[in-house]
Amino acid sequence: MTSRAINFILATVIGVAICCVGGLIGLSGTATACVPQATTAPSGSPSPLERYDSEQKGHVATIVQVGASKKVPGRGMVIAVATAIQESRLTNHGDLGAANDHDSLGLFQQRPSQGWGTPQQIMDPQYAAGKFYDKLLTIDGWQQMPLTQAAQAVQRSAYPDAYAKWEPDATALVTDAATALGIDISGGFGMCMSAGGWIKPVDAPLNSGFRTASRPGHDGVDLGAGRGTPIRAASSGIVIKVRCNAYNADGSPRSCDIDGNLSTPGCGWYAEILHPDKTVTRYCHMLQRPAVAVGEEVITGQIIGLVGNSGHSTGPHLHLETHTSQPATEANAVDPVAFFAARGVDLSSSRPVASH
Structure with missing residues (x-):
């Protein structure tokens, strides 16, 4: 059996458990986290x-x-x-x-x-x-x-x-x-998949927002999942980047296989996926090299890596970014909460978990 097939089985079996245990009720107490929303048109x-x-x-x-x-x-x-x-x-x-x-x-x-x-x-x-x-x-x-x-x-x-x-x-x-x-279409997607084919990559609370007043350079959001939590592809697409991005205080390269801290700039182990609508999702601070390779086609819910603490990080979590085009840059980064909401997925949660 290929690793892709194994990932598919794991994503399906484990993902269903998440939907039933945490994805549907752990986010807000209702199934609203999985309700699709109408896509907005450009101005x-x-x-x-x-x-x-x-x-x-x-x-x-x-x-x-x-x-x-x-x-x-x-x-x-x-x-x-x-x-x-x-x-x-x-x-x-x-x-x-x-x-x-x-x-x-x-x-x-x-x-x-x-x-x-x-x-x-x-x-x-x-x-x-x-x-x-x-x-x-x-x-x-x-x-x-x-x-x-x-x-x-x-x-x-x-x-x-x-x-x-x-x-x-x-x-x-x-x-x-x-x-x-009056027809409820919020359930039955598997892994809390929205009608548009998107899921929350990890079942974890949102604990740091996009470009807040205290962190204006924070180009994504942080989801406070524990070390080793499987990270799933938010939607289908093609892997376009797999990289170790970490540095010591003096600017020299640093291993991504060890924990980071505030003195170690970089995203740590991370992967990027290009989706059919030409948007890009980025998944940072992984525990080890991502489980996917550049050029690989992934499906919604496929496990692409594990939550870790590599790079510029003070605790295990998933730093999630969304970009309107490739290459993913600071200029085309957008708020993941709004991005996912437009695709029928609620990233928000009130459970406080500390991370950076």
Whole structure:
């Protein structure tokens, strides 16, 4: 068995325990830490909800209702809606004649010739959504897959990378529809995964904020997890950096395999992940060399390292940074609390734990 497969199993098994024991109730006493939130649009741009008309939103409501009836987690609903946006722009297309792609029909452009059903059945949005979910639920590990991989496993599209760009819109549409319908999509993600496919990297309290008055140069937040706590990839992506970054007071290099202190600048052992939306997450002060390598594709919840105290640190914790682009720099660092909130994950906690 490969190390990637072992990590996958560990992330899934251990992550579920965290969701049940601490992730759902340890953060705020409720499941709100896992509730997805609508993605905000750049200033001056229409929001995802403004880009779709009432008929399209009606189809989203149908997809959400069918998913709820089949007990599909919110993440599955987002995958279904993103697929329908890509395939039909949420339009229940009939036969388009010369413009038709073979015998593709309906919201998901399913083909009678490939066993999806009769033309009449496929043109029924409830039936079409149900068939999509039936196939999705047969795919092992679909909840931990990047959206485009899960969608492609169902659709077998000629353009497999096209689904990913619709994830923000689908997240906003599903959240809006579920709220209007009174459907709870906060649970069942595994590892408290949001509908957008993000998790909190460690189940630990937030004890130091982003660029506070007392620490204006603090370009991330600190999560007070204990030494050796597994650190999980916040979302799927590609590892773009693995590095030891620590120095002695005189500027000479320092080992990251020993504890740091306030006189040892640097992030210690750290890793960076580039996500499909081109953002970057950075995980600092690891106990030892990260468990991943540059160029490796990781999935949400995969263990990438262990909490430690290397570099500029006075106690074990995870220093977490979020950046809007690569390379990750001070100029493109943003507040992780707001960054994760926009992706449906609550980093906040009131349990005080001292760290630096």
